[in-house]
Amino acid sequence: MPDDIPARGGSHAPGDRNVAAAGPDALLAGLDDYVAASRPEFERRLRELVGAAGVSADPAHAPDIVRTAELAAGQLREAGLSARIVPTAGNPVVVGEYLAGPSRPTVTIYNHLDVQPADPAEWVTEPFQLTVDGDRYVGRGSTDDKGPALTALQAAQYAAARELPLNIRFLWELEEEIGSPNFEAFVRAELPRLATDSVLVSDTIWIAADRPAIDYGLRGLVTFEVTIETGTADTHSGLTGGPARNPLTELAGIVAECVDPATGKVLVPGFADAVAPVSADELDDFVASGFDVDVFMAAHGLTALRVTDAREVVRRIMAEPTFEVHGFTGGYTGPGVKTVVPPRATVKLSARIVPHQQPAEVFALVRDFITTRHPDARVEMEAGLPPYLGPRTGPHAELAANAVDFAFGRRPAFVREGGSIGAVLTMDQYLKAPVTLLGLSLPSHGYHAPNEHFDWTQAAGGIRMFTHYFGGLAAQPR
Amino acid sequence: MPDDIPARGGSHAPGDRNVAAAGPDALLAGLDDYVAASRPEFERRLRELVGAAGVSADPAHAPDIVRTAELAAGQLREAGLSARIVPTAGNPVVVGEYLAGPSRPTVTIYNHLDVQPADPAEWVTEPFQLTVDGDRYVGRGSTDDKGPALTALQAAQYAAARELPLNIRFLWELEEEIGSPNFEAFVRAELPRLATDSVLVSDTIWIAADRPAIDYGLRGLVTFEVTIETGTADTHSGLTGGPARNPLTELAGIVAECVDPATGKVLVPGFADAVAPVSADELDDFVASGFDVDVFMAAHGLTALRVTDAREVVRRIMAEPTFEVHGFTGGYTGPGVKTVVPPRATVKLSARIVPHQQPAEVFALVRDFITTRHPDARVEMEAGLPPYLGPRTGPHAELAANAVDFAFGRRPAFVREGGSIGAVLTMDQYLKAPVTLLGLSLPSHGYHAPNEHFDWTQAAGGIRMFTHYFGGLAAQPR
Numbered sequence: 019m020p021d022d023i024p025a026r027g028g029s030h031a032p033g034d035r036n037v038a039a040a041g042p043d044a045l046l047a048g049l050d051d052y053v054a055a056s057r058p059e060f061e062r063r064l065r066e067l068v069g070a071a072g073v074s075a076d077p078a079h080a081p082d083i084v085r086t087a088e089l090a091a092g093q094l095r096e097a098g099l100s101a102r103i104v105p106t107a108g109n110p111v112v113v114g115e116y117l118a119g120p121s122r123p124t125v126t127i128y129n130h131l132d133v134q135p136a137d138p139a140e141w142v143t144e145p146f147q148l149t150v151d152g153d154r155y156v157g158r159g160s161t162d163d164k165g166p167a168l169t170a171l172q173a174a175q176y177a178a179a180r181e182l183p184l185n186i187r188f189l190w191e192l193e194e195e196i197g198s199p200n201f202e203a204f205v206r207a208e209l210p211r212l213a214t215d216s217v218l219v220s221d222t223i224w225i226a227a228d229r230p231a232i233d234y235g236l237r238g239l240v241t242f243e244v245t246i247e248t249g250t251a252d253t254h255s256g257l258t259g260g261p262a263r264n265p266l267t268e269l270a271g272i273v274a275e276c277v278d279p280a281t282g283k284v285l286v287p288g289f290a291d292a293v294a295p296v297s298a299d300e301l302d303d304f305v306a307s308g309f310d311v312d313v314f315m316a317a318h319g320l321t322a323l324r325v326t327d328a329r330e331v332v333r334r335i336m337a338e339p340t341f342e343v344h345g346f347t348g349g350y351t352g353p354g355v356k357t358v359v360p361p362r363a364t365v366k367l368s369a370r371i372v373p374h375q376q377p378a379e380v381f382a383l384v385r386d387f388i389t390t391r392h393p394d395a396r397v398e399m400e401a402g403l404p405p406y407l408g409p410r411t412g413p414h415a416e417l418a419a420n421a422v423d424f425a426f427g428r429r430p431a432f433v434r435e436g437g438s439i440g441a442v443l444t445m446d447q448y449l450k451a452p453v454t455l456l457g458l459s460l461p462s463h464g465y466h467a468p469n470e471h472f473d474w475t476q477a478a479g480g481i482r483m484f485t486h487y488f489g490g491l492a493a494q495p496r
Numbered sequence: 497m498p499d500d501i502p503a504r505g506g507s508h509a510p511g512d513r514n515v516a517a518a519g520p521d522a523l524l525a526g527l528d529d530y531v532a533a534s535r536p537e538f539e540r541r542l543r544e545l546v547g548a549a550g551v552s553a554d555p556a557h558a559p560d561i562v563r564t565a566e567l568a569a570g571q572l573r574e575a576g577l578s579a580r581i582v583p584t585a586g587n588p589v590v591v592g593e594y595l596a597g598p599s600r601p602t603v604t605i606y607n608h609l610d611v612q613p614a615d616p617a618e619w620v621t622e623p624f625q626l627t628v629d630g631d632r633y634v635g636r637g638s639t640d641d642k643g644p645a646l647t648a649l650q651a652a653q654y655a656a657a658r659e660l661p662l663n664i665r666f667l668w669e670l671e672e673e674i675g676s677p678n679f680e681a682f683v684r685a686e687l688p689r690l691a692t693d694s695v696l697v698s699d700t701i702w703i704a705a706d707r708p709a710i711d712y713g714l715r716g717l718v719t720f721e722v723t724i725e726t727g728t729a730d731t732h733s734g735l736t737g738g739p740a741r742n743p744l745t746e747l748a749g750i751v752a753e754c755v756d757p758a759t760g761k762v763l764v765p766g767f768a769d770a771v772a773p774v775s776a777d778e779l780d781d782f783v784a785s786g787f788d789v790d791v792f793m794a795a796h797g798l799t800a801l802r803v804t805d806a807r808e809v810v811r812r813i814m815a816e817p818t819f820e821v822h823g824f825t826g827g828y829t830g831p832g833v834k835t836v837v838p839p840r841a842t843v844k845l846s847a848r849i850v851p852h853q854q855p856a857e858v859f860a861l862v863r864d865f866i867t868t869r870h871p872d873a874r875v876e877m878e879a880g881l882p883p884y885l886g887p888r889t890g891p892h893a894e895l896a897a898n899a900v901d902f903a904f905g906r907r908p909a910f911v912r913e914g915g916s917i918g919a920v921l922t923m924d925q926y927l928k929a930p931v932t933l934l935g936l937s938l939p940s941h942g943y944h945a946p947n948e949h950f951d952w953t954q955a956a957g958g959i960r961m962f963t964h965y966f967g968g969l970a971a972q973p974r
Contacts, residue, residue, distance in 0.1 A: 256915020260812030271757030279749030334738030437734020
């Protein structure tokens, strides 16, 4: 119970603690009472953070980012952890720590506390004011990612009070919604202070409400632009049409050379050579995650798909690369048709990539394919993220699965995520520790959508899940 | 000389006039003196009209359109013609008439007095204030189309003063630069008062400064949009990419099915079936117009072409259809790349068409080609203009060529225009009289461009040309 937890301040113990701590069973003994009693504290903390309105995409919210960081640091200290606000070239990272001692294993828990913008006109309630509606917590950031962050904090508070022999470190980023531009620099600068045995990320979504899911893979991404330039000014097709090259037409042709528009099959030779085949066992689990094609279509407002078989749909999202067109610039885009031939046009493209494709290699393949056929096309890479593939078996996966089973009464499906989480890759690269993705959000919670919400059922289960997982980590041989 | 011309007011003579008028040679006897003496009057009239700033595309200039009409009517009356301002659902048409008598032939002269917008930042001088720089007249509308209009007026003033047995009617439109939306309705409503034996349009550009050109053909145009819709909201390619259809990718594929992007060859079966072949003789004249590929490229700021042979370039502009992409809407077009998959996208397309293609037929061919392959593509026609092909031989062509030769010392090349002039088609359809296109503008004058100008050499030659042509028309057997 929160009131039972002694305030611990931010002090770092110099040596080992809790040498007398009991084993996992003892840890779980008072957990249900704690979870039930946690609710008001959890709601108060969520109310504080939602109210801080830390929209990272909008410079007008910069003071709210600062306020979010200060509130979060205060909540960490209140929970018995130390807290420091580490500045970066952009928004700070809040670091919280419960130190059980240098000989104990360490888990690093990543969440982010910045949020997407919110248009009050699209919301039933005030987006930056937590509305408690029965079990539902409505507010911007409630499920992405403040609710999961505070769920982990409640568990850490419990573990710290029980003097669990596990160091627990929180990294709460405040720039995730704008692509984590300074997170890598933060990790590099803080590296001596970030040594860890494992990483836990709680910023993912189950496929179905009744079936917990653990992500063990993420697609990577390479974004790039192709530009064709054949002149210096818009011309009028009555004066130039026929002999004049048309950059938009040529870009359309390039797209059609790279990808079959109907099937999405990438036509660039060699593009898929590095793709690791996905096993039938993995595919079985993807489908067993509760994935439903109709639910998927409704969730994203899709009225037609390239394929409709559930197994094929999830395979494409979780384990297949893509070649996608995101926009054309150049020419006329107002009402009606104006017969301009633009002097230049650009198409914005991306490829989602899967293990073991690499962004630079995929980009080079596509660029060379295009420029060999179109020597004056300018093909420029914008950004790249490698794919991530963690273990779906082994000690951490087993601990995570047991924790989920303990908390939610059902073993999780092991699935992959179609998107990228930059921070996962950064931590994988620099911290060199296994990353486990233990999400709590549900598809119905409305990530990035109006009327975003979280709920107490997921929070309560989450506190139990994280506590169980912490106990397992503490008991694990190093 | 202008001062020699008696003011005639706007009265319409009830019966024939100028029965005692002398023949063509007498008409031309005092012409050179008249032309020389006309210059101050021509410049004053051009200054008045340029200063009226009649930008039809900008509603803020609506009062300037009215002022332009009133000034123009005043100038017609001052020149000895009647004038009336005929309202339409949009901008009015100014009608001026010199009536020689009902038994005399009638020529109808079309010009427009509205102008393109002008951004003062791009101009060396004030765009809506005539600057006389030696022989050059700099100002918005000076060459398109006020200078040519006033050149014809100076000739009509001379002819009227000499009581030439030819009815001369001016139609001065004020919506040409926005596509003549009400000109057809005007012609239909005024039809009983617009009977004519021939039509003269002076709104075209020579190919080269030293070689007069007469247009006898115009390409037509059909504009249309293709839309693909596969959802209701932007989705994130990390969540949907793979199974989700991508409307932009599909539109790119449709474009590539319709046209070879490199050559511009239209791939829609039957598209070119109705194209009338252009004769070697016509092509010879196109090239003899003084067309130069480097000048063409420089004039339009083009740095590369699909073809570089002059004969092939002019053939494509003057006598070949096109399939052109003008813009894509949908997706993300800001800086960088955002990995959205849009729920719908539209591509804006047009086909320039040539005799004897027809807009509705061409559209139906393209629409059916697309929808057969892509049943859920929405293909919608926006606007259509048929091509125009007038005679390049015969009495009016011969009179026009002689007038040009008389005025500029060189027989004109007969060429076609790559664009459309809606008013020509309307007059051809309703007035059922041969249309002759006698332009005076030079490529260097900068149609639609900053620092647009006209010059006295073209004006002086133009007054001689029109006078000679009027004389020829008056002497022609009906």
